[in-house]
Amino acid sequence: MLIIEDLQVELAGKIILKHIDLEIKAGETHTLFGPNGSGKTSLLMTIMGYPQYKVVGGKIVFKGVDITHSPINERARLGIGMSYQRPPTIHGLKTRQMVEICASNREIDVENLARRVNFQNFLERDVNAGFSGGEIKRSELLQLMAQNPDFMLFDEPESGVDMENIALVGNTIARLLQKDCESTPEKSRMQMKRERTKMGLIITHTGYILDYVPADKGQVLYNGVLSCSTNPREILKCIEEVGYEECVRCTTGRP
Numbered sequence: 400m401l402i403i404e405d406l407q408v409e410l411a412g413k414i415i416l417k418h419i420d421l422e423i424k425a426g427e428t429h430t431l432f433g434p435n436g437s438g439k440t441s442l443l444m445t446i447m448g449y450p451q452y453k454v455v456g457g458k459i460v461f462k463g464v465d466i467t468h469s470p471i472n473e474r475a476r477l478g479i480g481m482s483y484q485r486p487p488t489i490h491g492l493k494t495r496q497m498v499e500i501c502a503s504n505r506e507i508d509v510e511n512l513a514r515r516v517n518f519q520n521f522l523e524r525d526v527n528a529g530f531s532g533g534e535i536k537r538s539e540l541l542q543l544m545a546q547n548p549d550f551m552l553f554d555e556p557e558s559g560v561d562m563e564n565i566a567l568v569g570n571t572i573a574r575l576l577q578k579d580c581e582s583t584p585e586k587s588r589m590q591m592k593r594e595r596t597k598m599g600l601i602i603t604h605t606g607y608i609l610d611y612v613p614a615d616k617g618q619v620l621y622n623g624v625l626s627c628s629t630n631p632r633e634i635l636k637c638i639e640e641v642g643y644e645e646c647v648r649c650t651t652g653r654p
């Protein structure tokens with residue numbers, strides 16, 4: 400479980416996240432909406448532990464461990480992983496090597512994993528070197544598949560992905576988050592939900608990902624303030640109809 404309490408974060412001398420409270424239970428997936436520059440990526444980068452995002456108040460607890468000031472590698476070891484919006488190019492490091500590093504000491508079949516995201520022809524290329532927007536997303540997913548973390552952060556997984564690959568990306572995320580299992584006569588939906596352990600937090604502007612990954616809750620981040628914890632499709636509808644500012648007004652109670 401992830402518990403964030405009263406989190407305040409400063410970036411380049413400015414408070415960008417204000418009094419954030421967020422709880423994601425084992426097996427849950429949440430989506431994060433919000434206008435450009437509202438702090439969504441900053442929240443994910445803070446959870447992942449990038450030191451330039453300075454926590455000046457509150458705390459982050461994952462699996463009962465206070466990770467507020469833990470380094471990235473410790474968080475990764477505890478089971479947090481992230482798919483980045485704009486990951487850096489790493490010259491001199493092949494994608495295959497990166498995937499093996501992500502797997503740590505676990506035995507994996509890189510070719511087989513790569514085939515699942517149609518990425519087998521990219522393994523000998525340097526990480527992200529000249530990758531297109533959609534290729535970057537598949538590379539990020541491949542690394543997450545190798546890492547197999549318990550809590551996954553996705554920063555705009557659909558952006559730059561064409562209409563055909565969106566299903567591949569969506570279904571891969573669903574599989575990573577254990578959302579792909581159909582209920583059977585033996586197992587009810589509730590049972591499936593109880594057995595699910597993987598957790599996700601997904602930033603999306605369009606909500607396309609919801610067609611593949613049923614999310615339990617949605618939130619809106621507006622000017623560094625988190626609000627509207629409810630059904631993600633309702634939030635999306637509200638944003639489309641009245642815009643972000645009006646959408647958060649109902650929960651913050653501002654005039």
Ligand SMILES: Nc1ncnc2c1ncn2[C@@H]1O[C@H](COP(=O)(O)OP(=O)(O)OP(=O)(O)O)[C@@H](O)[C@H]1O
Nearest residue numbers: 410411415433434435436437438439440441442484
């Ligand atoms: N290195 C930096 N120095 C100064 N300000 C920064 C830096 N990085 C980000 N910011 C600012 O922090 C704010 C939050 O940025 P963030 O990337 O978290 O927004 P976002 O909600 O993810 O936006 P988008 O939807 O456009 O991806 C923005 O105003 C951004 O310009």
